Amino acid sequence: MAMLEVRGLEAFYGHTQALHGLDFDLEEGGITTILGANGAGKTTTLRSICGMVSNNGSITFDGEGLIGKATENIVRKGIAHVPEGRGTFVRVTTEENLRLGAFTVKGAKKIADGMERVYTYFPRLKERRNQQAGTLSGGEQQMLAVGRAMMLQPRLMLLDEPSFGLAPLIVKELFEILRTINQEEGVSMLLVEQNATLALGLADHAYLLETGRVVMSGTSDDIASDENVRKSYLGY
Amino acid sequence: MALSDAKSVAMRPNPAHTAVLFGIKLPMWNLYLTVIGIAAALVLPFVVEGFTVFQLTQALVYAIAVLGLNLLTGFNGQFSLGHSAFYALGAYTAAIMVERYEVAFYWTILPAGIICFIGGFLFGLPALRLEGLFLALATFALAVATPQLLRYEHFEGFTGGVQGIDLFKPDSPIEFLGGDQWLYFVVLVCGALLVVGAWNLTRGRTGRAIMAIRDNPLAARTMGINTSLYKSVTFGVSGFYTGIAGALGAAVAEFVAPDSFTFFLSVWLLVGMVIGGLGSIPAAIVGGLFILYVPNISEALIGQVFGDDPSAKALIGVAFGCFLIFAVYVMPNGLAGFVRWFVARYSRPGI
Amino acid sequence: MDQFLQQTLSGLANGAIYASLALAVVMIYQAIDHFNFAQGEMAMFSTFIAWQLIAWGAPYWVAFVVCLAISFIGGMAIERIIFAPIHDAPALSHVVVFIALTLIFNAMAGFIWEFTIKEFPSPFPAELPFETKLIGPHEVGIVGITLIMLGMIYVFFRFTPIGLAMRAAAASPESARLVGISVKKMLGLGWGLAAAVGAVAGMMIAPVVFLEPNMMLGILLYGFAGAVVGGLTSPGGAVVGGFLMGVLEALAGTYVIGSELKLTFALVVIVAVLLFRPAGLFGRVVVQRV
Numbered sequence: 013m014a015m016l017e018v019r020g021l022e023a024f025y026g027h028t029q030a031l032h033g034l035d036f037d038l039e040e041g042g043i044t045t046i047l048g049a050n051g052a053g054k055t056t057t058l059r060s061i062c063g064m065v066s067n068n069g070s071i072t073f074d075g076e077g078l079i080g081k082a083t084e085n086i087v088r089k090g091i092a093h094v095p096e097g098r099g100t101f102v103r104v105t106t107e108e109n110l111r112l113g114a115f116t117v118k119g120a121k122k123i124a125d126g127m128e129r130v131y132t133y134f135p136r137l138k139e140r141r142n143q144q145a146g147t148l149s150g151g152e153q154q155m156l157a158v159g160r161a162m163m164l165q166p167r168l169m170l171l172d173e174p175s176f177g178l179a180p181l182i183v184k185e186l187f188e189i190l191r192t193i194n195q196e197e198g199v200s201m202l203l204v205e206q207n208a209t210l211a212l213g214l215a216d217h218a219y220l221l222e223t224g225r226v227v228m229s230g231t232s233d234d235i236a237s238d239e240n241v242r243k244s245y246l247g248y
Numbered sequence: 249m250a251l252s253d254a255k256s257v258a259m260r261p262n263p264a265h266t267a268v269l270f271g272i273k274l275p276m277w278n279l280y281l282t283v284i285g286i287a288a289a290l291v292l293p294f295v296v297e298g299f300t301v302f303q304l305t306q307a308l309v310y311a312i313a314v315l316g317l318n319l320l321t322g323f324n325g326q327f328s329l330g331h332s333a334f335y336a337l338g339a340y341t342a343a344i345m346v347e348r349y350e351v352a353f354y355w356t357i358l359p360a361g362i363i364c365f366i367g368g369f370l371f372g373l374p375a376l377r378l379e380g381l382f383l384a385l386a387t388f389a390l391a392v393a394t395p396q397l398l399r400y401e402h403f404e405g406f407t408g409g410v411q412g413i414d415l416f417k418p419d420s421p422i423e424f425l426g427g428d429q430w431l432y433f434v435v436l437v438c439g440a441l442l443v444v445g446a447w448n449l450t451r452g453r454t455g456r457a458i459m460a461i462r463d464n465p466l467a468a469r470t471m472g473i474n475t476s477l478y479k480s481v482t483f484g485v486s487g488f489y490t491g492i493a494g495a496l497g498a499a500v501a502e503f504v505a506p507d508s509f510t511f512f513l514s515v516w517l518l519v520g521m522v523i524g525g526l527g528s529i530p531a532a533i534v535g536g537l538f539i540l541y542v543p544n545i546s547e548a549l550i551g552q553v554f555g556d557d558p559s560a561k562a563l564i565g566v567a568f569g570c571f572l573i574f575a576v577y578v579m580p581n582g583l584a585g586f587v588r589w590f591v592a593r594y595s596r597p598g599i
Numbered sequence: 600m601d602q603f604l605q606q607t608l609s610g611l612a613n614g615a616i617y618a619s620l621a622l623a624v625v626m627i628y629q630a631i632d633h634f635n636f637a638q639g640e641m642a643m644f645s646t647f648i649a650w651q652l653i654a655w656g657a658p659y660w661v662a663f664v665v666c667l668a669i670s671f672i673g674g675m676a677i678e679r680i681i682f683a684p685i686h687d688a689p690a691l692s693h694v695v696v697f698i699a700l701t702l703i704f705n706a707m708a709g710f711i712w713e714f715t716i717k718e719f720p721s722p723f724p725a726e727l728p729f730e731t732k733l734i735g736p737h738e739v740g741i742v743g744i745t746l747i748m749l750g751m752i753y754v755f756f757r758f759t760p761i762g763l764a765m766r767a768a769a770a771s772p773e774s775a776r777l778v779g780i781s782v783k784k785m786l787g788l789g790w791g792l793a794a795a796v797g798a799v800a801g802m803m804i805a806p807v808v809f810l811e812p813n814m815m816l817g818i819l820l821y822g823f824a825g826a827v828v829g830g831l832t833s834p835g836g837a838v839v840g841g842f843l844m845g846v847l848e849a850l851a852g853t854y855v856i857g858s859e860l861k862l863t864f865a866l867v868v869i870v871a872v873l874l875f876r877p878a879g880l881f882g883r884v885v886v887q888r889v
């Protein structure tokens with residue numbers, strides 16, 4: 013059984029339907045990516061998993077249904093979401109942001125260790141630990157978002173365009189860190205990216221989304237070698 | 249601003265079922281109601297006893313004030329918790345003119361309205377910069393401060409201080425009409441004129457501009473509507489209505505005093521508006537009747553249950569508060585919205 | 600000079616009350632973007648509860664603590680039962696419900712305890728341990744209790760995980776949910792705390808103004824003025840604003856306008872600040888979303 017199973021997922025914004033019956037699986041320990049053009053429904057898919065849009069169908073995490081549950085309770089099952097737009101708590105410090113990320117974690121020692129780990133991955137955040145988070149640069153806030161997600165000690169991380177607005181060098185660094193987190197800490201990941209090359213490089217499985225439907229799925233290598241994908245998403 | 253989307257319940261008039269009254273297009277059922285209402289308003293003071301006439305007059309006065317508040321809130325989307333202040337200003341203007349300067353009461357009504365128009369316009373000017381809640385706060389402060397201002401000793405020569413001012417209602421010039429009946433008709437005529445005025449104001453270009461500001465201030469501005477002007481003028485007009493209500497109310501009560509114009513008067517007016525229905529003119533009449541009669545009825549009921557205990561009367565406030573919450577939850581468009589919904593649901597031809 | 604000092608000090612005592620109410624108002628404002636017009640009446644009702652407990656024979660401080668607990672739970676219940684269902688309703692609905700609550704608490708108090716004024720005891724000794732004509736023992740007590748309470752609230756919000764979570768939930772509810780914070784619970788907690796803070800203000804001021812259902816209206820107005828002066832986005836600012844309003848009230852009352860126009864003074868301050876410095880002294884400018 014896959015860690016995350018999505019079946020017939022439909023999502024709605026008011027009267028407009030954004031997802032039209034989505035099916036996909038995510039294996040424990042792996043990195044799966046969802047590709048698609050703007051407006052394909054990638055963000056909506058992630059938000060559906062976290063119960064932030066009205067939806068129906070079925071989503072199971074470790075065999076437990078998530079649909080209808082409150083966001084905070086879904087999060088408590090070990091699903092951390094790095095949202096589109098970063099979701100920084102702008103009025104508190106960097107360190108307080110990380111503390112908030114650990115809101116569901118019990119034990120001061122555990123929290124302190126988690127914070128140290130985040131700081132080793134992102135030394136920049138340590139330098140800025142007492143700075144008001146709203147004043148961090150875009151890239152720093154992106155790191156903070158990933159760091160905050162790590163603080164939750166999740167089993168599954170949902171990442172919505174983590175490379176957005178980052179300089180190419182930093183993106184490379186970030187993706188290395190994601191790979192490390194995945195391999196060393198065993199955190200499964202569901203990655204949404206505009207940058208298909210990068211995403212396919214990191215992920216083992218990929219799904220291609222078009223107007224709220226899965227139109228293609230397979231291993232990253234299969235997808236990357238597909239003629240159409242190459243033309244429309246990889247650009248060579 | 250309607251509590252919920254008023255448009256969805258508004259009925260689209262079927263041309264075969266409309267009539268024209270004072271140049272106003274009405275659906276047929278509305279015309280029937282209007283004619284029945286006018287007939288009843290004309291006949292009632294002759295068939296009910298004197299005290300009821302007095303009560304009806306007071307209800308009409310409240311209705312006018314509620315109408316004024318509704319023009320501001322229901323049609324223009326600005327909040328006011330301070331209309332007790334305008335009511336007080338109108339009442340004191342009338343009382344002072346009658347008692348201190350011996351002006352005949354009829355000649356005080358329009359000045360009371362005009363002074364309140366100016367007052368409303370002036371308060372509306374700064375209020376322009378105060379969106380929604382902040383306006384509610386500023387007007388709340390106005391309402392809370394008003395009684396103290398009226399009591400102020402250095403104005404005592406004018407306002408009568410804590411004692412207030414006694415005045416007499418005008419004598420009836422017509423032999424077969426008693427004083428109460430006469431005043432009733434005076435108020436009725438004023439009310440009718442104001443209703444027609446409100447009706448004309450809210451149709452047409454001006455009305456569309458006023459409501460556009462309520463529905464989408466930014467869009468209204470880009471459409472070339474001078475929102476500041478419209479908003480402060482609407483505040484002025486709203487004050488005008490409420491001030492006239494105040495002047496008439498002073499004659500009905502034959503007495504003005506600071507304690508009649510506390511914050512809670514604003515609350516009653518708000519209750520009347522919300523229960524009647526936002527953005528509806530006839531709803532003001534419902535609101536006026538509600539403010540006057542529901543406390544009376546509840547008082548009677550409470551009297552039966554608790555005996556003559558004066559503090560039991562406080563339960564009326566509890567009832568009013570519960571009514572308000574009830575209205576927000578289940579009747580967000582007030583009684584008027586409910587009636588519209590009901591008619592739209594059941595009066596379609598062929599059903 | 601003595602008079603000036605005396606007025607300033609007694610202004611600080613009243614200011615402590617305004618500061619508490621301003622803080623309660625700002626806490627609610629930050630959480631739900633609305634002014635709690637019923638804050639004063641809620642405080643008054645709480646004070647009546649304490650009065651009743653004392654009348655039944657409870658020692659003062661027992662009544663004090665029980666009253667705080669009841670107020671806390673009451674505040675949470677109001678949020679859960681009345682405001683949660685209309686969370687997304689337009690602003691006017693909220694204003695109407697706040698007004699309805701004002702009415703209900705005012706009338707309930709009148710019904711249960713009547714509109715006659717009642718004496719409310721002061722818990723502080725009748726004499727100060729040192730000799731002074733400048734300030735009375737109850738005034739010292741008010742300031743002391745208020746400062747202790749404000750200090751506790753500061754520590755709570757600044758240094759505890761729940762306090763941090765409450766701030767986060769108020770400022771960015773969606774992100775808060777994503778780290779597992781129940782925004783609903785935080786809202787409830789905020790209401791409970793605000794009600795309890797208001798209750799302290801009510802119990803502290805009641806010995807001065809006497810207890811009756813309408814006692815809080817003018818005081819709440821000064822609380823609002825304090826909140827507006829300090830800045831509606833800044834709890835610390837609101838506290839300073841409250842103290843400032845107390846001192847200004849006392850000084851203006853003595854030297855400028857006399858005691859009879861105090862409410863008008865608050866009105867003028869509120870309107871002037873909203874017009875010319877809407878962010879208050881310490882707040883941030885709120886960008887109006889249209």
Ligand SMILES: Nc1ncnc2c1ncn2[C@@H]1O[C@H](COP(=O)(O)OP(=O)(O)OP(=O)(O)O)[C@@H](O)[C@H]1O
Binds near residue numbers: 029
């Ligand atoms: N709040 C909203 N209200 C209405 N429609 C929305 C809302 N959010 C998204 N949509 C619609 O749902 C569809 C899917 O949007 P979604 O944000 O999931 O796209 P996406 O794949 O994440 O795009 P992008 O790559 O640009 O982030 C789009 O057609 C979008 O217009």
Ligand SMILES: [Mg+2]
Binds near residue numbers: 054055056096
């Ligand atoms: Mg997206």
